[in-house]
Amino acid sequence: MAKKWRMIKMKRHNKKWTVLGMLVMCIALVLAGCGGSNAAVTKEKTNKDELVIYIGYGMTSGGYDPCTGYGIYGDGIFHSNLLKFNAQIEAEPDLAVGYTVSDDGLTYTYTLRDDVKFSDGEPLTADDVAFTYMTAKASGSSVDLTMLEKAEAKDKVTVVFTLNKKWSAFASTTALLGIVPEHAYGPGYGDNPIGTGPFKVAQLDKEQQLIVVPNDYYYGTKPAFKKITILNLDEEAALAAAKSGNLDVVMVNPEYAYEEVPGMSMARIKTVDNRGFNLPVIGETKDGKGNVIGNNVTSDYAVRKALNIGIDRETIIQNALNGIGTPAYGRVDALPWNNTPEFEDGRVEEAKALLAEAGWIDTDGDGIREKNGIKAEFKISGRTDDLQRYNLAVALSEDAKKLGINLIAEALAWADCKALTRTIPTCWGSGDYNPIDLYNAHYSQMIGVGTSNPASYANPKVDDYIEKALAATSMAEAIDYWKLSQWDGETGTSVDYPFLWIVNIDHTYFVRDGLSLGEQRIHPHGHGVPVIANMNEWTFES
Template sequence: MAAVVLLIITGCSGGGGESGRPAARGDELTIAVGNVAGGEFDPLKGWGSRPAQIRPIHSSLLALDADVNFVGDLAAEYSVSDDALRWDFTLRDDARWSNGEPVTAQDVVFTYELLKKDASQFDLSFVRKITAADEKHVSFQLEQPRSTFVSQLSEIPILPKDHYGPEYSSNPIGSGPYQVRSYQDGQQLILEPNPHWYGGKVAFSSLTFLFLAEDAALAAARSGGVDIAYVPPAYADQQIPGMTLQTFESVDSRGLTLPTLPAGNTGKIRGQEVKVGNDVTADRAVRQALNIGLDREGLVELVLQGHGRPAFTLVDGLPWFNEAAAFEDGRIDDAKRLLQQAGWSDSNGDGIVEKDGTPARFALLYPSDDQLRSDLALVVAEQARAFGIEIVAQGTTWDGIYRDGKANAVTWGGGRHHAHQLFEMYSSTAIDSGYNNMPQYSDETVDRHLAAGLAAADPAEANEHWKLAQLDGEAGFAGEHGDAPIVWLIRLDHSYLVRDGLDLGKGPIQGHGHEWALFNTLADWNWTT
């Protein structure tokens, strides 16, 4: 990493010198937005499990437009039966792999059958049969309607049937606007244009992605060595000659997962057995007190420096958001009263309430290398102290979070252009699957609405059930009277320092992940001046 930073400072493709003077506007870009290669270009390793990640080198059947509509990508046209059980696609005639061979319906069948059999990265268990009538027509027959299937069709990268194998990551062949020229694990990725891409000529002959942490990316921007750098909210007001801060609204939210079971249970995360439960957060009153007592506007100002907005659910502002789930927060007296009514009181005068001899104290885990989550944990701990809850912020690794996160609170994140994450984070059927449903939350009414939302054939019907899962009268996981297994707090804007004159196009509202969120418009990037 030190060598990479030295390369930036001494001048790399498109870069400037130590004075920070603007870089020359050539046809090469250098970009520092984090490690964009997670999954190593292979969907069996998780490539495509993050919003917009596949867009540089792969295509999918569908894509998102700027208005968050699902439109054709590899598919020239598609249709869905009235019962939503049959999906038919006609592939575009000009789709080619980066080696010049045509993309066929057989490639689509191969990709989806491969991922269905694997079952670890993408849930395709509801797909009964995938067939190719000829080279250009493919059909999916579903066991039951799946309202979020359309989102998978925009996220799953199509693979070349005749060129896929165990070594695919070392030589990925795709049908997107760029192809891999060089990849150094943990250091950088260099892309060059795919000469056979159906979208036409792209503006840049080379894209170099440097896998730098946030502080190193900012240093690279100051040195003039990169054309785009992601900026954490705490540094979003930086002034760098030759670069302009561009800020994009996102659905990228942060909150706290709170174990809903008492200590002493066991479960699984990513196939490994772990401890489950926490005697403090298992008390619904504690979770509700945090939900109504924490001041989201204050968190936005202190943690995001104003570059975001409060969040009350994972899906605020989206078509499936239940607006009744928003409420007045920062109510310290009400939080104290709620705890007292549930039997929590400060009997020894130390400022921390107890119940049956157990103080309202628990650990809040956050990844040590994530400044935003670190700041969030510390400010939340300070706010919670005001109504008698002691939160001990603990930095760790993601492996540590996966190991200990079902017995402790975790600074969690998410946000997609579809509602499937609601099912993953709150359905009891998702418990012990991957890192889904971290709080081990289970509620019969919520489960019923989530299942109905997932299985709805009509989008409007699906949205109604997603809303009722959040809040169904007095039941649900959201709202001030909800179960609050996850207390969502802030929704951040994505900020980037961008070389003056570089146009990043107009894309949809950005999803979770600073690293990949820009890629929906990658093929449209160009110099305007």
């Protein structure tokens, strides 16, 4: 198995060195040419007013429009929100100085600061906030505002949100949805946004680079750098550029985390960016559209529990991710609403006994258990465009063999993974600052709604806790119920095992010596981009 991973890595490694000279030359041309007037950065960092960075894909494609989903994971740099999450993932004031919730949980009233301006110098008012929310609602985008009936400005600093149902997670949404200016919103806005955040766009060359400069009107901590260039590169090209001294921050995937890069140090940032597999809890059947759903092996509770307690997460992380990550036991590890008790995994003999007691026996000596003529064997999938997820599928497959369970790992296009996930478990990535993620994953009425609740999980007690969490009128009260939905001492998602969580991956970056990335929040899901959420706090240490 290790040989297979080495072959994958070697193929990419050889590619890197075959084109190294060409890549470095192209990067130098980008930095000196369409990137502006500056020549490529040298190994000896002399200009401390500018940075050139690579943080993975996505930031150079444009579309920086909060109303269609930009920044919803909390990594927007051009806009700010009514509330914001601090390092403890607690909501606190940002554009709003405070808010109240009505006794019936249907009206949220926010009071704004009166000293905020957009990057074009125009003042922020409650009209802009109301406009943003109603525009985002109408867009039908990844910003879920189906619970919002209307948003109204009562005066210049007061905005009132009326909900059509109790939805405590709305407060978390207000900490993640950036505010746009009504006067400047229109076609093309997403490529040249005007906002109240610490940065503004100076130049965008789509799929090549994004250049940002400070927003002079920003009311918070001012950026220390006059210009930051974010490049779009192949990962091998980015690493080669870093070794040539052309980059100040470089996101790398685990396979490259132990490379040596002169003048740079490795930063490993903890995350709630988890990876795991859904385990369908129902047997094979057909849905109302005639699609096959369910899984005759994972529908057995003994199989789901045996996998959760019997695998060795540390070994899987080492084999699949070069050891870059922390074992995950639940969906929201390290977030304030987590209530998944950690447990010791690798309990192989206990898992085997559990399977045997449930009737799963290897009767023909082929190493695979069976029950009632059904083999303890099923497919699992990883994405073809994400080596990490496929490697996790392969590593999990290898580790599960010791339990007598045969997992057949395959790589599929992401669209196929999602289409088949209710019968073929796939490797999911999740992790954000909104507890509504627990609703989407576990609430019974979300079964069959897009890719929500891919395990077809239903527990009336859990549903009740989720409903009470949504009906709460404070975050603290809601969190209590979110925790109970995972474990109340008798039941919950943490003991029903609708998922097999494996790892919270570390986000890894090579960082120029002397450059401080400030206090990083625990990162959400985001493929490397979350590191820039506090980019206005980055400094070169003297």
